[in-house]
Amino acid sequence: MPQRKRATIREVAQATGLSTAAVSYALRGLQVSEETMHRVRRAAAELGYEADPNARALASGRTGMIGVLCGSLEDLWQQSLAVGIGRSLREKDHYGLILDAAGDPDRERTLARQLRGVDGLIVQPVDPAAPFWAGIAENIPLVTIGDALKEARTAAEVVFDNQSGVTLALEYLAGRGHRRVAVLTPTLAETPDRPADRLVTAEAARLGLEVSVQTCPQGLGPAAEAARAVLRDRPSAVFCFSDSIAYGVLKAAGDLGLSVPGDVSVMGYDDHPMSELLGLTTVSWDLEGIVRSAVRLVLGAADGTLRRRRVVQKPTLRERGSVGQR
Amino acid sequence: MPQRKRATIREVAQATGLSTAAVSYALRGLQVSEETMHRVRRAAAELGYEADPNARALASGRTGMIGVLCGSLEDLWQQSLAVGIGRSLREKDHYGLILDAAGDPDRERTLARQLRGVDGLIVQPVDPAAPFWAGIAENIPLVTIGDALKEARTAAEVVFDNQSGVTLALEYLAGRGHRRVAVLTPTLAETPDRPADRLVTAEAARLGLEVSVQTCPQGLGPAAEAARAVLRDRPSAVFCFSDSIAYGVLKAAGDLGLSVPGDVSVMGYDDHPMSELLGLTTVSWDLEGIVRSAVRLVLGAADGTLRRRRVVQKPTLRERGSVGQR
DNA sequence: CATATGGGGTGAAACGGTTCACTGAAGCGA
DNA sequence: TCGCTTCAGTGAACCGTTTCACCCCATATG
Incomplete structure (x- = not known):
């Protein structure tokens, strides 16, 4: 690797007969006259000079990098979310460093702890109650997506109104005559007391539904395998806590020769683009809005110009035909 | 933001009564005795000390960061690829900085140029013939995925044998009696002379197929819209140069009340997990293998221990039922 | 016993920018 | 003309690591 040396700011200074300070200012459009600015830029x-981001970061304390810590990129919707955030950050002259906790609180903790040298952090927490968050949030402007943290004061939060989401889904199922409903939630190894479980149980009790809650991986293959077992009990409907899981259920139903919604109804959660194609009835979130909010909030927190600190996202029900009348 | 100051290496040195040099070595398991190593680590x-990656990068010249420049993250398969690469890099103690050229050569150029402070670059080039690559490849260990660069000597390449892919697809279609085939390739604004086009045209001529090649966006909605127009001409089959486009075609077919493969056959390219669920017959690549190769090559190039420089990926045809006999 | 050997550790110079405190000159009102 | 402000630009400290060139001392070697 020859690795031809890149130009440094000193060489630019020499070439223009100015000090490095002047060059630094000029390139950022600060303090200097129009004329020298152009001279320097030329x-x-x-x-072919481009500032070394590491040196810049060390000196200025800002990196232009935002950490994006996802709950599980196995989930297609979260992939879309991450990609969307990355794109949106890029539009505002920042980079998104996308990280995947893979549904594992330990991994999440490790990643969050190791992460330094970012100006801010967007987190979709796997374990919102974990105590270590406090130490992180104190050091880095942190914005949550989904559940807010329990033990830490974050800079801002984009909260999903899951209560409404669950109500929307279960009321719809109940209204169409379903009584025995299987619920599949993403696998979160070792997260004690998943909040989703409680929501579902409470709401089901209210509606007189007989639910059985189980965890399920998000990959299509594994999810389908888990779903096959669930479908053998012949619930009248399956409520999946992510569209990716619902895709697994659709796969399993197909494999078992069950028709949807004839033999079994399937309800999703999130509304990934593919759900439209598959005709999956699902609880829908405004992905674009979430992306915009999260990015605005984290950048605001990073430079201290934060307005609102809490944005609540409301879901809507997207009726498509994977849930039948019973 | 109080931004409590994080511990520096100097404080650790003070706490242990050693020099910063000793601490630096100790933390990386170099040069020091077992005993001091433990003392320092404790x-x-x-x-709560964690080294500042920026300072480390500035001093050592390595960041532990690999740029991952994708052709278009609109495409679901490329999303999977990016996520896979990110995960694989993380396993080898590196970070993947995922960037999206969005199918635009200008954007690609800008991103590639601006990118500094990475130890290596994995690129799925939008415009492999662009001349600016030479300047980049000379400065940063660069590994391509897909098409190799024309005007630049890269560190290594993972090449897709698209010739075989196209042959596989078109021969299959021809063998099942299709003659009028519409071809949809991803939109690449302004890329003169897309190599895919030539492959298809040549191969079609050989097989006596009547093809019409058109570009198409990758998002489900836009792709479906473009596909509707194409389907009005009633080709007997549509060959899509990415599964994402194929999904759009399936959507359009559904909207128009056309059955697949009854009224129209659809052939994909890439083999995204969802294609299994959708029963899409497609040209399949070994995603895991691609990820492994790319990561191994780029890390090898970055630390100078590179063995093979060129890996060729062969496709297989995954027959699923979206292509009928004509 | 004098001399190589080498493990364990030190001090200080990088790395390539940003920014603070300051200066000289020009502009301006009184 | 004088003092005051503003503008354009400078020099040097600083950011937090890594790493180079040494040094010291204990042990093995001839």
């Missing part, structure tokens, strides 16, 4: 372009 | 843990 010289920089000629030399 | 002290570091107590102080």
Whole structure:
């Protein structure tokens, strides 16, 4: 690797006969006269100069990098979310460093702890009650997506109104005559007391539904395998806590020769683009809005110009035909 | 934001009564005795010390960061690829910085140029013939995925044998009696002379197929819209140069009340997990293998221990039922 | 016993920017 | 003309690591 040396700011300074300070200012459009600014910029372009982000980060304390810690990128909807956030950050001259907790609180903790040198953090927490968050949130502007943290004061939060989401889904199922409903929630190894479980149980009790809650992986293959077992009990409907899981259920139903919604109804959660194609009835969130909010909040927190600190997202029910009348 | 100051290496040095050099070595398991190593590690843990990656990068010249420049993250398969690469890099103690050229050569150029402070680059080039690559590949260990670069000597390449892929697809279609085939390739604004086009045209001529090649966006909605127009001409089959496009075609077919494969056959390219669920017949690549190769190659190139420089990926045809006999 | 050997550790110079405190000159009102 | 402000630009400290060139001392070697 020859690794031809890149131009440094000193060389630009030399080429223009200015100090490095002047060059630094000029390139950022600060403090200097129009004329020198152009002179410097031209010289920089000629030399092919681009500032070393590491040196810049060390000196200025800001990296232009935002950590994006996802709950589980196995889930297609979260992939879309991460990609959306990355794109949106790029539009505001930042980079998104996408990280995957893979549904594992330990991994989440390790990643969050190790992460330094970012200006801010967008987290979709796997374990919102974990105590270690406090230490992180104190050091880095942190914005949550989904559940808010329990033990830490974060800079801001984009909260999903899961209560409404669950109510929407279960009321719809109940209204169409379903009584025995299987519920599949994402696998979160070792997270004691998943909040989703409680929501579902409470709501089901209210509606007189007989639910059985189980965890399920998010990959299509594994999810389908888990779903096959569930479908053998012949629930009248399956409520999946992510569209990715619902896709697994659809796969399993197909494999078992069950028709949807004839033999079994399937309700999703999230509304990934593919759900439209598959005709999956699902609880829908405004992905674009979530992305916009999260990015605005984290950048605001990073430079101290934060307005609102809490945005609540309301879900809607997208009726498509995977849930039948019973 | 109080931003409580994080511990520096100097504080750890003070706490242990050693020099910063000793601490630096100790934390990386170099040069020091077992005993001091433990002492330092304990002290570091107590102080909650984590090295500042920027300072480390500036001093050592390596960041532990690999740029992952994707052709278009609109495409679900490329999303999977990016996520896979990110995960694989993380397993080898590196971070993947995922960037999206969004199918636009200009964007690609800008991103590639601006990118500094990474130890290596994995690129799925939008415009492999662009001349600017030479300047980049000369400065950063660069590994391509898909098409190899034309005008630049890269560190290594993972090449897709698209010739075989196209042959596989078109021969299959021809063998099942299709003659009028519409071809949809991803939109690449302004890329003159897309290699895919030539492959298809040549192969179609050989097989006596009547093809019409058109570009198409990758998002489900836009792709479906583009597909509707194509389907009005009633080709007997549509060959899509990415599964995402195929999903759009399936959507359009559904909207128009056309059955697949009854009224129209659809052939995909890539083999995204969802294609199994949708029963899409497609040209399949070994995603895991691609990820492994790319990561191994780029890390090898970054630390100079590179063995093979070129890995060729062969496709297989995954027959699922979206292509009928004509 | 004098001399190589080498493990364990130190001090200080990088790395490539940003920013603070300051200066000289020009502009301006009184 | 004088003092005051503003503008454009400078020099050097600083950011937090890594790493190079040494040094010291204990042990093995001839």
